[in-house]
Amino acid sequence: MPMLLGFSATHAKRSLYSFVCGALMLAAPEIASAQATRAATAAAPAATTAPPSAVILELATRYSAERYMGLWYKVGKTEIPSNELRTRERYEMLLRYDGAVRVIYTYYLPLSNQWKRVEDYMEPLDKNGSTFPSDHRIDPPVTFRINRFGNLLSVDYRTFAIDANYQWALVKGPGTGSYFVLSRSPTIPEPLRRALTQLAKRNYPDMGNLVWSSLEGEK
Template sequence: MRALVLAAFVFVTGCGFFTVYRDTDVPISSKAVFDVEQYMGLWYEVARFPVPFQRGCVGVTAEYALRDDGTVSVLNICRDPDGNESARISGTAEVVGPGRLKVRFGSVPFVAGDYWVLWTDEDYQTAVVGSPNGRSGWILNRTPQIRADRLQAARDILTFNGYDVSQLKETAQ
């Protein structure tokens, strides 16, 4: 449990030992027309930039649900190579602008991390998420497998936002 608390702290604070995966001189933009309700539900991580708190994780999922107070509940689950749940962390997110959320995990008080939805397809089946500091980024999909054209579109969005996609790692589902 301590490792998970540390992982959440590292995520939301963006500690200095993180690798920066994007050229922060390149402007980054979130999805201008963002429908938070369409974004809710279960997402499968199909690719990510390596971050310490996800080391060894496969079969990663993220689930979002709109709460009565307008915030979003967040549940991230990591599995081991055998498919067993190895870690979970829950928190909340607040929409602070179009496609821009501040994520907080209960185990790490007083700290929030930037979670920007950079792009979704029209039907919210594929999403690209990143952070302005460039220390994290994910490609998410509603199903464990992603079509090649959607994966390429997601990679193109990351490149447009200054990310070095050569460092992007596919996530085994």
């Protein structure tokens, strides 16, 4: 009887050992597959964020005096000695009964802690240099001429591109190297800045670098 019990215990141990080995052999392919998947995932390069899509500029095909009126902020400009120290620049444009435009230009001088205000009247001109009534729409570009000292001095501002919704405008100012960007809001997002810079460079390759205003203190 003791020998029978010993035989039975040994046989049971061998059976259990065979069962465990068989289970490990069956599970080996699945374990190897999981390990290979983890290794491939770790070795794969991290997913990169897709670059932002380019801004598609929609330009106004006809100039409307009524839509051009209102408050504009100068959000970008080329730095030239006559305006590089001016900040918080804005233009308020009001349409007159005779078709001319009243312009109220305000800006801040941080060095002297002073606000300045300049008021002018300008007339819109077509491509041939002729004035036109405010209800007449023409193809851009539009030149706005300011006459001073009894028409002895003329200053021209050439608006060569306007947003289809009149939210921004690209302007060539008087003098060499004078360019600026007008916007209905104090600042514009970076993708739009890049798009407007490219558009301005295509029209005027000699344009210098545009310096953009910051949000702080511009409202």
